[in-house]
Amino acid sequence: MTSPPLGDASGRSRAGTGTGLQLDKARLGRDRAVRRAGRVGLWLSPFVVYLFLWIPIVILIVFSFNDGASVSVWNGFTTVWYENIINNTLTAGTESARFQTGLLLAAVRNSLLVAGIAPVLSTIMGTMLALALARGRFFGRKTLDALFYLPVVIPDITQGVALAVFFNLVFEAVQRIIGVRLVPGFATIIIAHIAFNISYVAIIVRARLATMDPTLEEAGRDLGANYQQTFWRITFPILMPGVLAGGLLAFTLSLDDFVITFFNAGVGTTTLPLFVYGMLKQRVPPEINAISTAMIAASIVLVGLSLIMQRRGQRADAG
Amino acid sequence: MARHGNAPGSKARAITLVGPATFWLIAFFLLPLVFVLIASFMSRGTGGAPIAPVTLDQYERTFTVFGPVLWHSVKVAFYTTVLSLLLGYPLAFFISRRRDPRVRLFLLFLVLLPFWTNFLVRTYALITLLQRDGLLNGLLQALGLIAEPIQMLLTSGAVLVGLVYGYLPFMILPIYASVERLDMRFVEAAHDLGANDWRAFWRVIFPLTLPGVVAGCILVFIPAIGAFVTPDLMGGTRGLMIGNLIQSQFGGRGNIPLGSAISMVLLVVVFIGVLVYTRWGQQEEA
Numbered sequence: 001m002t003s004p005p006l007g008d009a010s011g012r013s014r015a016g017t018g019t020g021l022q023l024d025k026a027r028l029g030r031d032r033a034v035r036r037a038g039r040v041g042l043w044l045s046p047f048v049v050y051l052f053l054w055i056p057i058v059i060l061i062v063f064s065f066n067d068g069a070s071v072s073v074w075n076g077f078t079t080v081w082y083e084n085i086i087n088n089t090l091t092a093g094t095e096s097a098r099f100q101t102g103l104l105l106a107a108v109r110n111s112l113l114v115a116g117i118a119p120v121l122s123t124i125m126g127t128m129l130a131l132a133l134a135r136g137r138f139f140g141r142k143t144l145d146a147l148f149y150l151p152v153v154i155p156d157i158t159q160g161v162a163l164a165v166f167f168n169l170v171f172e173a174v175q176r177i178i179g180v181r182l183v184p185g186f187a188t189i190i191i192a193h194i195a196f197n198i199s200y201v202a203i204i205v206r207a208r209l210a211t212m213d214p215t216l217e218e219a220g221r222d223l224g225a226n227y228q229q230t231f232w233r234i235t236f237p238i239l240m241p242g243v244l245a246g247g248l249l250a251f252t253l254s255l256d257d258f259v260i261t262f263f264n265a266g267v268g269t270t271t272l273p274l275f276v277y278g279m280l281k282q283r284v285p286p287e288i289n290a291i292s293t294a295m296i297a298a299s300i301v302l303v304g305l306s307l308i309m310q311r312r313g314q315r316a317d318a319g
Numbered sequence: 320m321a322r323h324g325n326a327p328g329s330k331a332r333a334i335t336l337v338g339p340a341t342f343w344l345i346a347f348f349l350l351p352l353v354f355v356l357i358a359s360f361m362s363r364g365t366g367g368a369p370i371a372p373v374t375l376d377q378y379e380r381t382f383t384v385f386g387p388v389l390w391h392s393v394k395v396a397f398y399t400t401v402l403s404l405l406l407g408y409p410l411a412f413f414i415s416r417r418r419d420p421r422v423r424l425f426l427l428f429l430v431l432l433p434f435w436t437n438f439l440v441r442t443y444a445l446i447t448l449l450q451r452d453g454l455l456n457g458l459l460q461a462l463g464l465i466a467e468p469i470q471m472l473l474t475s476g477a478v479l480v481g482l483v484y485g486y487l488p489f490m491i492l493p494i495y496a497s498v499e500r501l502d503m504r505f506v507e508a509a510h511d512l513g514a515n516d517w518r519a520f521w522r523v524i525f526p527l528t529l530p531g532v533v534a535g536c537i538l539v540f541i542p543a544i545g546a547f548v549t550p551d552l553m554g555g556t557r558g559l560m561i562g563n564l565i566q567s568q569f570g571g572r573g574n575i576p577l578g579s580a581i582s583m584v585l586l587v588v589v590f591i592g593v594l595v596y597t598r599w600g601q602q603e604e605a
Contacts, residue, residue, distance in 0.1 A: 259547055
């Protein structure tokens, strides 16, 4: 590194008072302009970004109450779209006749089923993995460390098609052996979701383990607790916020996943994101604003829950 | 859990702990990828299934026939990254310089909440804004800036906007983490030594937050280059990206070996990104 400020200073003194002072003034003026521009920019740009992030969502929510199918002209307040969803009333006009409340509810049920099973299993396995990686010393630990980061970085489309190819091969093999043709469905979706969720859970739990004070466990063992007692009485309660946060992330990812599910779902196992995608690919029914708003509301509740849980974890640490 | 293994740090326990997850990741993640790798070197059989003989044809076709789409995807992902950086850095800097931790938390919450909303819903929200009879066209017409509605959707530009919208939080969070960790005494020192704001930023702040910048860029670039939903819904035929190519090869009249080869090329691009990240993007443990 050079030291331009010192160089500048000596240059200034050599130039004497005449031109040097003018130069200095020009420089100071420019510096002040840079600072002012930076200040304005620093205040203005977050404003622009927040608008960019929020305007589409706010418009979506507002127009879910619009009396009319338009998403740009306000025709007055209505809750008819929400009522249509609940009452299974189809909107007049052919383009939205494909929308059926029964199908939507089935999609919600399918989503909840997948998001009820896959995250639980991935949380258990991910937590165990994190414990072993953080504490254990065994052959292949480094390799495993690298392996379990992979699902986070590899594009979901690659994971999705790879699993689809894999399941297809397995199904063919099964057919050759027992003569029954298996089809993709809940099992394939849940297997796929566990596969991508384990890593996320392990990363979060491991971060929690890294901040944990090891002397607590040592104290427990010094006082005569065996491994199981130490784990369930000391390690696990401290780890709990991390486990919950990881589980909640897995739940959200599972609920939200479109791409991997898209390639591994079967007939009759349409999840909510697949359902929304199907509607977007066809002519969009006006009810979709209401459905989306309900989904946004659900995610707000989830974020709120996770924040409360994190707060609890921090408070437990402090207390 | 069984009551065996009282010896601390026993190997058996470690193996029981890693066993299920390792099995799952090998069986349902690694093995499928190996199959795709193998399939990428095979020929196309009936119904698009991979068959012998072993060939490099799929890779040749990937780079010749689909070369333009590959290059286009790299460009779109690159522009997405640059745009996200330009929008994300100032915001991350702004948030992390708020004094009140509650304000910081609230501002972060405002970034994260759209991010937690379903990706398809967010994409749809953007589509309603940009469509021909959408609000943006209406606004521009009302202001007299345009006479007729502009076709904004089904262009590469729309895909770019959609990707930035989708992945911007991936840029903001790591930069936020590294700016928050930045010791402002270095900046004061730079000012004391005569550096102006411009110089202090480029010589002190930016280099010190570079790991966050690299991490953010990689975290945006990787999903952007593998994107499928955004180009599918917002790009139309003009905005096709690698993800759409892969999807079409695994559909009804597809070509699984070709789709596998394209996937492998995508993986190599992603691994280059990961290498860059592990080399320059990792933040020191606080």
